[in-house]
Amino acid sequence: MQTWKSVPTSLLQLKRKFARFRLCTLHHKLLLDAENFYVHYLSILHELVNWKRLLLIFLRFPKRSDKSDSLE
Structure with a gap:
C-alpha cells in the first residue's frame, strides 16, 4: 500500500x-x-557428450573383416 x-x-x-x-x-x-542462453548451451553440451560417448562405443568394437562377412 502506498502512503x-x-x-x-x-x-x-x-x-x-x-x-x-x-x-x-x-x-x-x-x-x-x-538464463535461457545458459540452459540452451547446457543442452547442446549434453548432446555433444552423448555423441562423444556413442562415438567411443562405436570405435571400441573391432572392425569386421570381409572374410567374416562371407559364409563360403
Missing part, C-alpha cells in the same frame, strides 16, 4: 520512477535471456 510520501509529487519524480522501473524491467529481461 502519501511514496506518491511522486512532481513530473521529474514521476519520470525518475518510470525510468527506474524500465531499468529494472530491462535488467530482468536480460537476466532471463542469459
Whole structure:
C-alpha cells in the first residue's frame, strides 16, 4: 500500500520512477535471456557428450573383416 510520501509529487519524480522501473524491467529481461542462453548451451553440451560417448562405443568394437562377412 502506498502512503502519501511514496506518491511522486512532481513530473521529474514521476519520470525518475518510470525510468527506474524500465531499468529494472530491462535488467530482468536480460537476466532471463542469459538464463535461457545458459540452459540452451547446457543442452547442446549434453548432446555433444552423448555423441562423444556413442562415438567411443562405436570405435571400441573391432572392425569386421570381409572374410567374416562371407559364409563360403
